[in-house]
Amino acid sequence: MKYLLTLTLALILPFLLQAQDFTELDKSPMDMAYYPARAAFAGFSKTAEEKASLQPKIRVIYSRPMKKGRDIWGAEKMAPYGEAYRLGANENTEIQFYVPVMLGDQVIPAGRYTLGAIPMKDKWTVFVNTDIDTWGVYGYDAARNVATIEVPTAKSEEVIEAFSIVLYEAPSGMVHLKMGWDKTMVEVPFKLLK
Numbered sequence: 001m002k003y004l005l006t007l008t009l010a011l012i013l014p015f016l017l018q019a020q021d022f023t024e025l026d027k028s029p030m031d032m033a034y035y036p037a038r039a040a041f042a043g044f045s046k047t048a049e050e051k052a053s054l055q056p057k058i059r060v061i062y063s064r065p066m067k068k069g070r071d072i073w074g075a076e077k078m079a080p081y082g083e084a085y086r087l088g089a090n091e092n093t094e095i096q097f098y099v100p101v102m103l104g105d106q107v108i109p110a111g112r113y114t115l116g117a118i119p120m121k122d123k124w125t126v127f128v129n130t131d132i133d134t135w136g137v138y139g140y141d142a143a144r145n146v147a148t149i150e151v152p153t154a155k156s157e158e159v160i161e162a163f164s165i166v167l168y169e170a171p172s173g174m175v176h177l178k179m180g181w182d183k184t185m186v187e188v189p190f191k192l193l194k
Contacts, residue, residue, distance in 0.1 A: 028063040028089035028163075035059075035167035035175045057192055058175055059096045060115065062088040064162045065181075072182040073119060081120050084127075084140040087179065088163050092116065092134050099194040101175075103128060106147035107193065113146065115177075117186070125150050126188050154185045 034040060035058040045051035065088060071077045079085045087093040095115040101108050108128055116137055118125040127148045131141065163181040170176055177188040 026063070026090065028065040030061065030063050030090075031165075033060045033062075033165045033167050033177075035169070037167065056098050058098065058101070058167055058177075058190065060093065060165050060167065060177065061096075062093040062115075062163070062165055063090040064164065065089040066163075067159065067161050067182055073184055074121070079119055082118060084137040085117050085119055086137045087116055087165075090135065092131070092137060093165075094132060095128065095177075097190075099192055102191040102193060103147040103188070104149045106149075108147050116140065119153075119184075121153070123150055123152050124186050126186070149188060151186055151188055154187075156180055156183045156185050159183055160185075 034056055036054055039054050039056035042051050042054035045054060073079050074081055092114040093116065094112060096112045097108060097110050100110055112132055114129040114131050116127050116129060125148055127145045130144045130146060131139065159182060160180040166178050167175055173192055175190045175192060177190065179186050
């Protein structure tokens with residue numbers, strides 16, 4: 001009986017181990033941006049005041065595709081003008097507001113959302129949408145937008161190789177979400193309401 005059990009395990013175990021293989025590293029690794037920037041380190045705070053000042057207000061989770069010499073923006077490019085773009089790669093870019101915010105004149109309650117854009121050469125329409133946990137923007141439905149804003153593009157002097165997002169305060173109570181890729185940059189202002 002022991003011999004039969006050992007033989008059965010010897011035959012089945014390689015198949016079980018193979019089913020547990022890890023996937024390879026994605027070509028567009030996932031990253032996060034926080035406001036305040038060091039919010040993830042709040043647990044290391046020495047004082048209650050320091051910990052309170054580091055409590056997250058906004059978090060963005062996104063994948064970072066690389067330029068790799070490709071044309072990014074425009075007709076028949078990676079991100080065509082006039083079409084919804086996921087702001088990164090793979091899953092839709094996710095934005096979480098820990099407090100209510102205002103985008104333009106639209107109030108967005110605290111919660112988890114998708115962040116996307118419709119890029120044009122000189123401006124983008126940036127949208128916050130309720131469709132979460134989706135791959136790309138293939139099922140984008142503008143009726144599910146909770147807020148939109150039109151923002152101008154700016155040119156970078158240097159090529160930004162990896163799609164990048166940063167959050168920073170400017171001026172007090174306003175958090176700018178800055179995105180850049182290739183030689184294009186965009187800033188989206190969010191007003192914190194708490």
